[in-house]
Amino acid sequence: MRTRFAENLDSLSGDLAAMCRLSVTAMSEASDALLQADLELAEHVIDVSGELDDAAAHWEKRAFALLALQAPVAHDLRFMVGGLHISADLHRMGGLAVHIAKIARRRHPDHVVPDEVRDVFTEMGTVAVAQARETEQVLQHRDPERARGLLTADEAMDDLHRSLFTITQNEDWPHGVQSAVDITLLGRFYERFCDHTVEIGRRVIFLETGSLPEQ
Numbered sequence: 028m029r030t031r032f033a034e035n036l037d038s039l040s041g042d043l044a045a046m047c048r049l050s051v052t053a054m055s056e057a058s059d060a061l062l063q064a065d066l067e068l069a070e071h072v073i074d075v076s077g078e079l080d081d082a083a084a085h086w087e088k089r090a091f092a093l094l095a096l097q098a099p100v101a102h103d104l105r106f107m108v109g110g111l112h113i114s115a116d117l118h119r120m121g122g123l124a125v126h127i128a129k130i131a132r133r134r135h136p137d138h139v140v141p142d143e144v145r146d147v148f149t150e151m152g153t154v155a156v157a158q159a160r161e162t163e164q165v166l167q168h169r170d171p172e173r174a175r176g177l178l179t180a181d182e183a184m185d186d187l188h189r190s191l192f193t194i195t196q197n198e199d200w201p202h203g204v205q206s207a208v209d210i211t212l213l214g215r216f217y218e219r220f221c222d223h224t225v226e227i228g229r230r231v232i233f234l235e236t237g238s239l240p241e242q
Contacts, residue, residue, distance in 0.1 A: 035093055036106060040169060042086055043110060046117040047163040049079045051156055053124035054220060058152030060128050061213070062145065066135045072128035079121035086114045102234070109234035113166070116223040116230075120159065123220045130209060139209050141202050144194055147187055151217040154184050162224040171235040177228030178240065181221040188218045 053072050060069035090107050097103075130139055140148050158180055165174045191214040194200070195207040233239040 035089070036103060039086065039089060039093075039110060040106075040166065042082065042089075043113055043117065044163050044167040046079060046082045046086070046114065047120075047159060047166055049082065050117055050120040050124065051159040051163060053079070053121050054127075054152070054159060055156050057124040057127040057131070058148070058155070060131045061139060062149060062152070064131065064135055064138045066132060069128040069132040069135070073125055073132070076121055076125045079118060083114050083118040087111060090114075102237075105234040105237065109230040113227050113230050116227050120220050120223045123216045123223075126216050127213060130213060134209070139206075139213070141206060141210075143200075143202075144191060144210055147190055147194070148213065148217075151184065151187050151214070154187065155217055155220050158184070158221050158224045162227050165228060165231055169231060169235055171232045174228040174231040174235075175240075177224055181218075181225050184218055184221040188214045 053076065056068055057072045059065060060072060090111055094107055158177070161173075161180065162177060164170075165177060191210055195210050200207060229240055
């Protein structure tokens with residue numbers, strides 16, 4: 028029984044990493060759709076978001092079943108509880124990618140991102156995908172030391188997010204209020220995406236060490 032339980036935990040851990048891969052793909056494709064005004068790609072991100080919904084629901088169902096049948100303690104219980112939080116974070120990451128794709132779809136055939144901020148959003152997409160890929164590795168190996176790197180890795184995204192405010196609030200901004208609103212929302216979606224990876228890092232540290240690091 029104990030061997031089977033350990034195998035189930037390993038399987039659940041792998042499922043979290045697989046969910047993270049889905050969010051990586053969603054963010055990568057959503058960023059491309061945004062920058063290229065690619066309606067087909069935006070529609071694809073929105074259409075496949077149900078895969079992450081199903082994966083999150085399946086993870087929770089399996090986790091609750093193990094909690095009910097096995098009564099785990101100590102490390103195993105931390106994994107189950109922390110994993111439920113991580114699953115929710117991964118689900119929200121996919122949702123944020125969908126929000127980006129929906130803005131690209133709503134403004135099509137126009138480009139949402141003006142030239143003044145194109146480089147910023149290109150870098151935001153790069154940072155978000157890289158952070159999510161590192162999160163996938165952290166989940167795959169459940170390495171608390173590597174997880175600590177996630178706690179500060181979003182600083183680059185925070186700097187990019189702040190730079191958007193400087194640009195859009197400049198009195199010489201030529202694209203009007205609606206464009207500034209779109210840019211502000213998009214910047215927030217990217218920032219929140221990386222915030223969730225930080226939270227996942229904190230949860231991995233907790234489930235492996237028993238201590239939750241400070242915010």
